[in-house]
Amino acid sequence: MKHTRMLAAAMSAALAAPYAHAATPAPAQASAAVHPGTAELAAMRAEISAMKQAYENRLQALEARLQVAEAAAQTRAALAPAVAAESVPQSAPPSALAAPAATPVAAPAAAIAASAPAAATPSNLYNPNISMILGGTWQNLSADPQQYALQGFIPAGGEAGPGQRSFNLGESELTLSANIDPHFAGQLTFALSGENEASVEEAYVRTRALENGLNLKAGRMLSGLGYLNGQHAHTWDFIGAPLAYQAFLGGQYKTDGVQATWLAPLDQYVQLGVEAGNGDAFPGNARNRNGAGAYAVFAHLGDDLGASASYRAGLSYLRTGASQRSFSDAELEHSFSGRARLWVADAIFKWAPQGNAVSTNFKLQGEYFRRSEDGVLDYASATPDAASTDYRSVQSGWYLQSVYQFMPNWRAGLRYDSLDSGSLRYTLADNAALPILQSFRPRRSSLMLDYSPSEFSRLRLQLAREQSRAGVNDTQIYLQYIMSLGTHAAHAF
Structure with missing residues (x-):
């Protein structure tokens, strides 16, 4: 997870670097009280801040999904014989020619985080x-x-x-x-x-x-x-x-x-x-x-x-x-x-x-x-x-x-x-x-x-x-x- 945060910080820094350089006044212009581009630079900084917040939100969503996946993996490992016995027909040849499962749609981060405690409770599966x-x-x-x-x-x-x-x-x-x-x-x-x-x-x-x-x-x-x-x-x-x-x-x-x-x-x-x-x-x-x-x-x-x-x-x-x-x-x-x-x-x-x-x-x-x-x-x-x-x-x-x-x-x-x-x-x-x-x-x-x-x-x-x-x-x-x-x-x- 630390590597993920470091990568996001590096990406944010890379995006902010050009604008930060442009926002530093040159020595010849330092005496100017107000520069005509000040409002534009402020808008850029606000946009960069919004991007950083968006990355942070995405990281939090990924962390929640990872927690749910880890909990589900632990539950499946504990109950692997039961799942196999229930889902695989005992009378099927090597290939049952079954239709492929539908691709799941990713749930919102809030819904994933809310479902994490229930998914981590193996007693419900019994x-x-x-x-x-x-x-x-x-x-x-x-x-x-x-x-x-x-x-x-x-x-x-x-x-x-x-x-x-x-x-x-x-x-x-x-x-x-x-x-x-x-x-x-x-x-x-x-x-x-x-x-x-x-x-x-x-x-x-x-x-x-x-x-x-x-x-x-x-x-x-x-x-x-x-x-x-x-x-x-x-x-x-x-x-x-x-x-x-x-x-x-x-x-x-x-x-x-x-x-x-x-x-x-x-x-x-x-x-x-x-x-x-x-x-x-x-x-x-x-x-x-x-x-x-x-x-x-x-x-x-x-x-x-x-x-x-x-x-x-x-x-x-x-x-x-x-x-x-x-x-x-x-x-x-x-x-x-x-x-x-x-x-x-x-x-x-x-x-x-x-x-x-x-x-x-x-x-x-x-x-x-x-x-x-x-x-x-x-x-x-x-x-x-x-x-x-x-x-x-x-x-x-x-x-x-x-x-x-x-x-x-x-x-x-x-x-x-x-x-x-x-x-x-x-x-x-x-x-x-x-x-x-x-x-x-x-x-x-x-x-x-x-x-x-x-x-x-x-x-x-x-x-x-x-x-x-x-x-x-x-x-x-x-x-x-x-x-x-x-x-x-x-x-x-």
Whole structure:
């Protein structure tokens, strides 16, 4: 700081030297009482004094900014593991092709000086970060959503389907997250439905300081299966989950349990993970048993393809079971008991010119599902004619979607969904078939256009045509808004 003041003094002296020489009267003129240039010299001296004061003010502003920067640097150094864990998505390849951060505008010196004490108080950074997602839709459906069903598949429950007609509040999210101490961090996310119901979507603690790329998580969490499953719905590029997610995971798979992931120390992105949970979520259900009721493993591989593209591919496996998992068909109650195995293969490719995704970018992603179930089917279980039969199914489904940002703030996308009810093996007493399990291949085509005024808001129009059961073609029109309030962690790649 002393060097800065010396430099300013030298500059001031250099500027003042010529005028000081001119202001000294020559010997021949010393006897003159008043010289005609005296007023001009006084004005010059005043100007020099003003310049010196301006330099002094600038030096004081620089000193204040330096104090703030030093305090911020000390805080970041103390909390570096926490900042890194919150700001870098764990599932991102070496380059996530993210848009560059906006250049900050320098604040006035008074504002900087006023903010210095707050910036130097690290305890504030341990308060929970709070974020809120507000969303809503308007829906026009040509088919009655009360009759919705995916023919050929045992229903997962009321969470599948296009939703209600007209205006809908949609699901809002409230998230609180913070570092607990140098070893742990925590997050709690509430899901608030339009039917005035509140539920815990995620509530977990995770480690922060383990070495060798290892990370542990415990609580309720979105599983690492596939690609979309681990992301909150407001980050999806289309309204609603793909048909495969509805048929095989009941919309989205959450588990109460533990998860361990390992990030390999390689130039490429390689992540391995394993989960053990209670198995209450579809395709399982609560079974009143000790120990884990579901297991999942997954592996992800990613890398850059030059300076403008990157990819990620993965393979996941889920094993769970069900006991008297009930469903309705033709106003009769049935149930399934047995085990379910699910394989998921996923891949995503992203392109942005020279890694700058601000103006234009392109994304192509898809997932393939294959599930087998073996067990016992109890049909008409609520009637005197209830009976049981062996049940086995091998079913599959997939989706492929692309999204292109053709100009800043504007994107367009296309998605195609397809399911195959596959082979179903069961025998009823009267050799008939349950209507819901009659063979069919549901499919849907969707077209999307959205506009994002900023990174915190999005408006979307989506058109879709769906055939979820034989003889029914549903034309769907959606309008959606998604608004983000408060701090929000970075999204996954």
